[in-house]
Structure formats: C-alpha cells, structure tokens
Amino acid sequence: MALTFTCTTSIINSDRIEIRDMLISAIGCNIAWGMVDAVMYLLMTITEKSRGLNIFHFVRNTRDHNRAQKFISDALPPVIASVMQPHELETLRKKLMLIPEEPSAGRLKFKDFKTAAGIFTLVFLSTFR
Numbered sequence: 022m023a024l025t026f027t028c029t030t031s032i033i034n035s036d037r038i039e040i041r042d043m044l045i046s047a048i049g050c051n052i053a054w055g056m057v058d059a060v061m062y063l064l065m066t067i068t069e070k071s072r073g074l075n076i077f078h079f080v081r082n083t084r085d086h087n088r089a090q091k092f093i094s095d096a097l098p099p100v101i102a103s104v105m106q107p108h109e110l111e112t113l114r115k116k117l118m119l120i121p122e123e124p125s126a127g128r129l130k131f132k133d134f135k136t137a138a139g140i141f142t143l144v145f146l147s148t149f150r
Contacts, residue, residue, distance in 0.1 A: 051148050055141035062137050063129060070127030072096075080117050089114050 076096050080089045090110040094102045 047148070051145045055144040058144045059137040059141040062140050063133060066133050066136075067127055067129055070129075074127045077117060080114055086111065086114065093117075 073096070076092050079092050083089050090107060093110050093113050094105060097105065
C-alpha cells in the first residue's frame with residue numbers, strides 16, 4: 022500500500038490509462054488489506070472463544086483443585102489475577118462447577134461478522150482520507 026502511494030507522485034506526468042491502472046491497483050490493495058484484517062479479527066475471536074471453552078472444560082473435568090485455580094487465574098487479566106486470593110479462585114471454580122449445561126461451542130455470531138465488516142470498511146476507507 023505504501024508503494025502505491027509513493028508511486029502516485031508520478032501520476033502528474035502519466036497518461037490516462039496509467040492513472041486508471043494506478044487507481045484500480047490502489048483500490049485492489051485496499052480491498053485486500055481490509056479482507057486480511059477482517060479475517061484476522063474473526064480468527065482471533067474464534068480462538069479466544071475456544072480458549073475460554075477449553076479452560077471451562079478443564080476446570081470442570083479435573084480433580085486437581087489447585088491446577089483448576091491456576092487455569093482460572095491464568096484466564097483472568099494479570100492485574101485482576103494478582104489480587105485474587107486462593108479462596109476467591111476456589112469460589113469461582115465452584116461456581117463454574119454449578120453451571121448445569123456446558124456453554125455452546127465457540128462459534129462465530131452475527132455480531133462478530135458485523136464487526137469484521139466494520140473493520141473491513143474502516144481499513145478500506147482510511148486510505149481515501
């Protein structure tokens with residue numbers, strides 16, 4: 022994309038066909054980067070959902086309460102985990118054990134695709150500013 026913009030300085034001395042080709046190339050590049058960023062967002066989202074589900078399954082299926090607490094602590098943001106006491110982590114573990122049904126699989130929802138479309142639009146339009 023940077024090369025596209027640095028090459029536009031030669032447009033002043035170019036003919037109409039070269040200008041059209043340069044604009045088509047710039048738009049194609051913006052579409053590609055928008056698609057890459059949108060897909061990366063969707064991949065990060067499904068990875069995070071799957072990670073949470075894996076932690077939940079581990080906590081529910083292990084008999085080692087200390088390891089379960091460690092998994093819960095690792096899943097929390099570091100600043101929050103640093104102030105959690107072992108008895109509080111155990112309370113969280115017990116609450117997770119009380120959930121009657123397992124959460125649904127880490128599937129993407131309409132909101133996730135809507136956000137990815139917004140990311141695509143922002144990336145695509147940001148270069149026309």
